[in-house]
Amino acid sequence: MSLRYSLRIIQKSKVSIFIINILILILSIEPLFTEEDLDKNCYKCHDLNNLSYFNPDLNSIKNLTVKKEDHKNSVHANLNCISCHKETSSFPHAENRQKVGCNQDCHTVKEGEIYTHEKSYSEFSDSIHSKGKDGKSVDSPTCVNCHGVTSVHKITKVTKKISDSEKISQCITCHDNKEMMARNKVEESAVESYKKSFHYKAIKFGTISSAVCQDCHGVHDIYSKQHPKSRISDEKVEDTCSKSGCHEGANINFAMSGANHLNFKVDKEPILWWEEKMFQILTGGTMGMLVIGIALDVQKKYGWLSLLVKIGKFLWFGVILIANILFFLISLLKKL
Amino acid sequence: VEKEKSFVRFDLKQRAQHWFMILSFTLLTITGIPMRFPDQIWSKYVYFLFGGLYGARIVHRTSALIMILLGLYHLYYIFSLLIKHKFNISEAWPMIPNKKDARDWYYTSLYYFGFKKKLPLYDRFNFREKFDYFAVFWGVPVMMFSGLILWFPIFFGNNFPSLIIPMAYIAHSDEAILAISAIVVWHFYNVHYNPDKFPGSTVWIDGILTEKQIKEEHPLEYERITRKKIKE
Numbered sequence: 001m002s003l004r005y006s007l008r009i010i011q012k013s014k015v016s017i018f019i020i021n022i023l024i025l026i027l028s029i030e031p032l033f034t035e036e037d038l039d040k041n042c043y044k045c046h047d048l049n050n051l052s053y054f055n056p057d058l059n060s061i062k063n064l065t066v067k068k069e070d071h072k073n074s075v076h077a078n079l080n081c082i083s084c085h086k087e088t089s090s091f092p093h094a095e096n097r098q099k100v101g102c103n104q105d106c107h108t109v110k111e112g113e114i115y116t117h118e119k120s121y122s123e124f125s126d127s128i129h130s131k132g133k134d135g136k137s138v139d140s141p142t143c144v145n146c147h148g149v150t151s152v153h154k155i156t157k158v159t160k161k162i163s164d165s166e167k168i169s170q171c172i173t174c175h176d177n178k179e180m181m182a183r184n185k186v187e188e189s190a191v192e193s194y195k196k197s198f199h200y201k202a203i204k205f206g207t208i209s210s211a212v213c214q215d216c217h218g219v220h221d222i223y224s225k226q227h228p229k230s231r232i233s234d235e236k237v238e239d240t241c242s243k244s245g246c247h248e249g250a251n252i253n254f255a256m257s258g259a260n261h262l263n264f265k266v267d268k269e270p271i272l273w274w275e276e277k278m279f280q281i282l283t284g285g286t287m288g289m290l291v292i293g294i295a296l297d298v299q300k301k302y303g304w305l306s307l308l309v310k311i312g313k314f315l316w317f318g319v320i321l322i323a324n325i326l327f328f329l330i331s332l333l334k335k336l
Numbered sequence: 337v338e339k340e341k342s343f344v345r346f347d348l349k350q351r352a353q354h355w356f357m358i359l360s361f362t363l364l365t366i367t368g369i370p371m372r373f374p375d376q377i378w379s380k381y382v383y384f385l386f387g388g389l390y391g392a393r394i395v396h397r398t399s400a401l402i403m404i405l406l407g408l409y410h411l412y413y414i415f416s417l418l419i420k421h422k423f424n425i426s427e428a429w430p431m432i433p434n435k436k437d438a439r440d441w442y443y444t445s446l447y448y449f450g451f452k453k454k455l456p457l458y459d460r461f462n463f464r465e466k467f468d469y470f471a472v473f474w475g476v477p478v479m480m481f482s483g484l485i486l487w488f489p490i491f492f493g494n495n496f497p498s499l500i501i502p503m504a505y506i507a508h509s510d511e512a513i514l515a516i517s518a519i520v521v522w523h524f525y526n527v528h529y530n531p532d533k534f535p536g537s538t539v540w541i542d543g544i545l546t547e548k549q550i551k552e553e554h555p556l557e558y559e560r561i562t563r564k565k566i567k568e
Contacts, residue, residue, distance in 0.1 A: 195374075195375075198371075200374070201371055201374040202389060204374045204375070204379075204380075205370070205374065205379070205380060205383050205388070205389040206380070206383075206388060206389060207389055207390075247489070247490055248490075249490055249494070250490050250493065250494065251493075251494045253493060253494055253495075253496075253497075253498045254489065254490055254493030254494050254498065254501075256498045257489075257493050257498040257499070257500070257501035257502060258498070258502060259489075259501040259502045259505055262502055262505060262506075265499075265502050266502070266506075269499060269502075271499060271503070272499065272502055272503060272506060275503060275506050275507065276506050276510070279506065279507070279510035279511065279514070280510075282514060283510065283513060283514040283517070286514065286518065287514075287517055287518070287521065290518065290521060290522040291521065293464075293522075294521070294522065294525045296445075296448040296449075297448070297525075299448075300447070300448050301531075301532075302531055307531065310531070
């Protein structure tokens, strides 16, 4: 029976049209292959606790458990397993599969285009965080390091813009780890020196218009200072300070002052080093001299011992006085 | 009972300068200290009292202006004194340190260590008071210039060597600590904590010393004044 022939029968028969209508209704109410069903097969195995894989080459165990609830509550809830984990529809899964990356198309349409993290991903893979100072290192971060999750399947929906202190903490997690920074030949006192700047203090005291790390250094597109694309390179730093709307009218001279990371500057500029030393000596010397003067004055005029006894008596008198007043008040209250 | 004679130590102009100094210094200290210790818990409560960082900033800059104007008035004041005394510096400015101060300091030290029986006789301003005065004379310009640089960072950063901003940062912060600790430890000891003066000397309010006080603390000045009176 050819298709055309059967269609002709359907068209002719009112009963069959009715049946088809019913069928369409049923299909539209409950589609045979729902979205969830696609994941159902995956969770048959991957929902098991402690599902693990032993990699003989690396001599390591990889946990393969994915909790259904975690994924259901995550920002990727509307994606199926296979939309990211390609070539896994067969079992056993194909070997040498394409690795999951944040640059994949997400099969979600947003504003008429397929939504993808490609732009952030390509910016990031060109940055110093991806490429490393001299070659990629074990400490180089990946997407999830900054986007604050322990497992990709748990990335939660962002309901509000992250605060300035949350932005700072994204960077501090690694950059305040001096051991890690020394290992990778990165400036160790970046955080420490930033915390002495007005930028940080203003945020600490609740301002929202002060600069955090990302405002000057970039987000995904962070490069070393020498790189021409870097926002803090000699060519671009002036714009970074002035065109951000923060220091309107600032020129390169202002931008190079380095007051935002004072410690670096103090180590490099002898004038500042001497200025700091001068003030330390001046303060220490003056205060030492004055304190000795006071100590001697007290000893000569009153004697430390007798003075302390006097102060003790005075304080003791105060304690007795307060105790009496309290006693009086309590007795008054009791009467009432 | 015969009423005790009193001596005017500070006239109204001098006292008014000190009042404005107390006002501006206190406000500057309260609104400035949290900037030096931002991680301390109490810091944010201090700024909370001033209505946040911006409120504190307005108070800090207003009191800074008071202090700057006070400094300028003081310059005018001391030069008018100079004119009044017909450019006789030692008479117009008794605050200028001299050889006697070095000697007084040395003898005072000897007295403290027990090598001398008596304190040297001090004049109108002894070496401690001169030290206090010149500490302010050094501190106010340092704080003023570094503070103005931090107030107008773009103007100064654009038109001067770029090191000027970090230099102002260090100077403003460190000189503030020096000034505050000198006031709280040294000046407060001399005029408040000192058991002779506790809870505080009143000369900054009325400017008046009793005969006993002036005889004890400024014997040379007392002698000069009484001799002058006898002559008259």
